[in-house]
Amino acid sequence: MSSAHTDDAVIEVEGLVFDYPGKRALYGVSIRVPRGAVLALVGPNGAGKSTLMRAIAGLDEPLEGRVRVAGVSVLDEPRRAQRHLGYLGDFFGLYDELSVRRCLLHAASVRAVAGAALHTAVERAARRVGLADRMDTPAGSLSRGLRQRLAIAQALVHEPQVVLLDEPAAGLDPEARASLSALFRALQAEGRTLVVSSHILAELEEYSTHMLALRDGRVVQFTELGAAPTAGVQRLRIRLAHPWQPPPGFWRGQGAGLRAGEPGQPLVIRVDMPGRDEGAARLLRALVEAGAPVAEFAVHHESLQESYLRATRAAAQEVTA
Ligand SMILES: Nc1ncnc2c1ncn2[C@@H]1O[C@H](COP(=O)(O)OP(=O)(O)OP(=O)(O)O)[C@@H](O)[C@H]1O
Numbered sequence: 507m508s509s510a511h512t513d514d515a516v517i518e519v520e521g522l523v524f525d526y527p528g529k530r531a532l533y534g535v536s537i538r539v540p541r542g543a544v545l546a547l548v549g550p551n552g553a554g555k556s557t558l559m560r561a562i563a564g565l566d567e568p569l570e571g572r573v574r575v576a577g578v579s580v581l582d583e584p585r586r587a588q589r590h591l592g593y594l595g596d597f598f599g600l601y602d603e604l605s606v607r608r609c610l611l612h613a614a615s616v617r618a619v620a621g622a623a624l625h626t627a628v629e630r631a632a633r634r635v636g637l638a639d640r641m642d643t644p645a646g647s648l649s650r651g652l653r654q655r656l657a658i659a660q661a662l663v664h665e666p667q668v669v670l671l672d673e674p675a676a677g678l679d680p681e682a683r684a685s686l687s688a689l690f691r692a693l694q695a696e697g698r699t700l701v702v703s704s705h706i707l708a709e710l711e712e713y714s715t716h717m718l719a720l721r722d723g724r725v726v727q728f729t730e731l732g733a734a735p736t737a738g739v740q741r742l743r744i745r746l747a748h749p750w751q752p753p754p755g756f757w758r759g760q761g762a763g764l765r766a767g768e769p770g771q772p773l774v775i776r777v778d779m780p781g782r783d784e785g786a787a788r789l790l791r792a793l794v795e796a797g798a799p800v801a802e803f804a805v806h807h808e809s810l811q812e813s814y815l816r817a818t819r820a821a822a823q824e825v826t827a
Pocket residue numbers: 526527529530531549550551552553554555556557558
């Protein structure tokens with residue numbers, strides 16, 4: 507049994523190097539994505555996001571490295587691996603003259619769904635994306651948004667464990683984007699693992715559990731979102747009603763680390779406090795006893811946007827150092 511099963515990584519990427527003619531697109535990328543994660547794949551244009559997704563989907567062969575999905579090598583056992591994989595690329599790959607039903611039947615049979623399961627799978631996939639009432643409409647006469655939904659249904663029709671979606675919300679109206687977010691949350695609740703790329707971080711924020719930031723073919727950061735910076739430590743956000751000078755040695759006396767402000771918010775302090783909730787309760791009591799005018803006191807979860815900006819700033823500093 508591979509080590510993937512011990513830490514339950516459902517996607518394992520090791521040392522992936524990918525070259526286009528005359529252009530290296532990935533420089534030794536390694537990640538392990540835990541089962542049930544929704545991984546936001548972010549980075550500027552040309553970072554290598556689509557290339558990485560295609561390599562995980564087994565569509566393009568890397569120069570070096572390995573990709574395993576649900577413990578199956580996508581290069582050595584492509585047919586077995588494909589059963590666990592759903593992929594939505596930049597191009598929807600629809601047959602315009604086929605009806606919604608035929609498109610889904612075709613996608614399902616390509617993925618080895620057969621017999622009685624075939625029609626159930628097709629109906630379920632159509633219902634999931636809100637196309638159940640258009641089963642007989644030709645794909646070519648659907649609007650862009652509905653074509654996108656059909657393409658997503660094709661990627662889901664065989665109920666894969668891992669779903670890779672490259673810019674799935676591009677071209678969708680706000681209502682369709684909201685239902686897409688709801689669909690992603692439902693897929694995650696079923697225990698599926700999603701990798702979603704987008705340039706709209708606020709959108710990814712709604713459903714992502716992890717972030718992979720790429721830049722120029724390299725991993726800038728791979729992190730669990732909302733996780734404490736260090737195990738057993740909570741980052742707290744404290745807002746004061748007016749400026750306050752702590753007594754000498756106050757923060758150190760409480761065991762609190764990393765006190766930083768928030769840009770444009772002079773009355774906000776962020777503190778890393780060990781001891782989880784007990785530590786937070788102790789600190790709040792000490793603040794009040796020391797006369798701090800505490801107006802708000804809360805656990806701070808770093809947003810995807812903050813995490814991404816912090817990662818890219820750190821990477822830029824490394825380059826200039
Ligand atoms: N077919 C190709 N031939 C040559 N170079 C390519 C090809 N496809 C992509 N590249 C290059 O590889 C790099 C990574 O491209 P990729 O499409 O993976 O980036 P991306 O992060 O998905 O970008 P975007 O956000 O613009 O979609 C870029 O420099 C791109 O120009």
